[in-house]
Amino acid sequence: MFTFAVFICLIPLGFCKPLQTRDSQSLFNVTCHHIARVISSASAVYYPGSPQFISDIEHWAPSSTQVSACSVEPGTVKDVAAIVNVLARSTTPFSIQSGGHATSVGFSSTLGVAINLVRLNSMAYDPTSRTVTIGTGQTWSDLFQKLEPLELNVAGGRMGGVGVGGLALGGGYSWLSNRHGLTIDTITALELVLPNSTVVHVTPSSAPELFFGLRGGFNNFGIVTKITMRAYKQGPVWGGVLSFDADKVEAVNAALAKFSASNTDPDGNCLFNFFWSNGVLIAGTLQLFYNGPEPPSGLFSEFLSIPHTSKDLGTRSFLNFTKALSVVNPLKPTHLRVAFSSVSMPHIAVPVLKDIIQQGQYYSRPGVFSTQPFVSFAVEPFYWKSMVRPRDDAAYPHDVFVNPLNLFFGWPNATEDAAASSAIKGAGANITQALINNGQDLTGTVLYPNYALGDATIESLYGANVPALKALRSKYDPKGVFLRTGGYKFI
Ligand SMILES: Cc1cc2nc3c(=O)[nH]c(=O)nc-3n(C[C@H](O)[C@H](O)[C@H](O)COP(=O)(O)OP(=O)(O)OC[C@H]3O[C@@H](n4cnc5c(N)ncnc54)[C@H](O)[C@@H]3O)c2cc1C
Ligand SMILES: *[C@@H]1O[C@H](CO)[C@@H](O)[C@H](O)[C@H]1NC(C)=O
Ligand SMILES: *[C@@H]1O[C@H](CO)[C@@H](O)[C@H](O)[C@H]1NC(C)=O
Ligand SMILES: *[C@@H]1O[C@H](CO)[C@@H](O)[C@H](O)[C@H]1NC(C)=O
Ligand SMILES: *[C@@H]1O[C@H](CO)[C@@H](O)[C@H](O)[C@H]1NC(C)=O
């Protein structure tokens, strides 16, 4: 019974609901008590009922939360190693959580031991190498707060509350990407606790294989405690949000396709969200960004000439810019169950955007769900020139340029999880077909792991890198300790 419960929990299914038994809970508790005995006073173990436990297991999407036997907040890398050592000697499942924005249950949640890295929140700037070394348990907003007085920035998350750990180990599409590439392209070193609890400093020269595997490979090789990444001088930026009524979205689509095809300014970027409910396109919001006090005239003029329902654009600090995005972004599913999925678009073309509108209408229509769903897709045009690297440079292959499309479904009732799963898959498949019908070549493209469905295959995410990643995982985790934590597994 116990083994069975653990087994089905390990399958990286977006909607897996493992069995929970009293027996397994008290077995897991033995591991919790063991951990409590080996950690220093810089760390702590919490049990159900305590406020710290509740905040440790909490996720952005409530459907990603599981009630663990206990949570542990390590405060030092030494304690992370001690925790891994205890877990390796047990059979207890565990989770590793940074910002808790994973939208697949089990990826950073567990019925066993929930490791929450929140205490790993350091930040140190090295002016000689122009890098910052940051603890992986903080959110990007907390980090931006620390960087602002230094007039520095990093290629991090676009929305504040996301965690450093997940975004940086999965790829990282940033407001700075059009100039500097993905977050993983700006990483110069990582501190890692291996499955055998050895602490290693991973650089391209000291541990090239792990440096490759960690940048896209999430928790397959251990727990990353610190990341060193390039820091860039940051002054005031221009940007914010424009909102549009549904009848203006066609005009926005035309402007998006044009911007995507013609923009060569690495400091300019945008992101467009479509919103549907009950089979109707209800609105669109456009986030605009320019890394400078004013955008060059003309860069966004086509967008700006479309009549909008609200406008919050201006020159502000980078931190204030990210805050302005959070204020208007309605994607705060305080009560909704959530699924993310992704489609990779070589080109952002008008016929495909038209189809995207149809898919949102079709899959949010009454009858698909008995309760009202909330559906939003985000189109994210990037500048191809800054975004490609050789395929074997990092676990997440980005040798073939694509614009990631983020599909988001939210629904209130757990009885409709299966309906949601098939709706989001249907929409993704139909949009992929629309790309093919549009004549786009998908050869060599993969899906972005940080947006993908929980049951996406590793081949669909890591493509030709899969054999190398499987070999690497079995080399560094021969006993399969980290197969007991959720996520995409290189097996
Ligand atoms: C509102 C919102 C906005 C988003 N915006 C962006 C965006 O602008 N750009 C973008 O690229 N993506 C974005 N994403 C997707 C985001 O990158 C992923 O959800 C990411 O995995 C979240 O990271 P986290 O640390 O918050 O999540 P968590 O759920 O804590 O972790 C995600 C995964 O990473 C693993 N992990 C986390 N930390 C570590 C560690 N230190 N060592 C080993 N494994 C670890 C976890 O075990 C888990 O499997 C967004 C998501 C949401 C919900
Ligand atoms: C687990 O241990 C904690 C702390 O000792 C205790 O409060 C709790 O009741 C235990 N839970 C189970 C299921 O044994
Ligand atoms: C950022 O926002 C705060 C609060 O609204 C404001 O006081 C501050 O002047 C802003 N700073 C910049 C540089 O925009
Ligand atoms: C999406 O594809 C499914 C399966 O092929 C089909 O039944 C459905 O009509 C399509 N929906 C749209 C809006 O194209
Ligand atoms: C969820 O769906 C079930 C079955 O359709 C229904 O009985 C229940 O009332 C619904 N709950 C909510 C909160 O809508």
Ligand SMILES: *[C@@H]1O[C@H](CO)[C@@H](O)[C@H](O)[C@H]1NC(C)=O
């Ligand atoms: C832990 O694993 C690493 C990498 O495989 C290895 O170099 C190291 O010797 C191992 N340490 C112990 C104590 O087994």
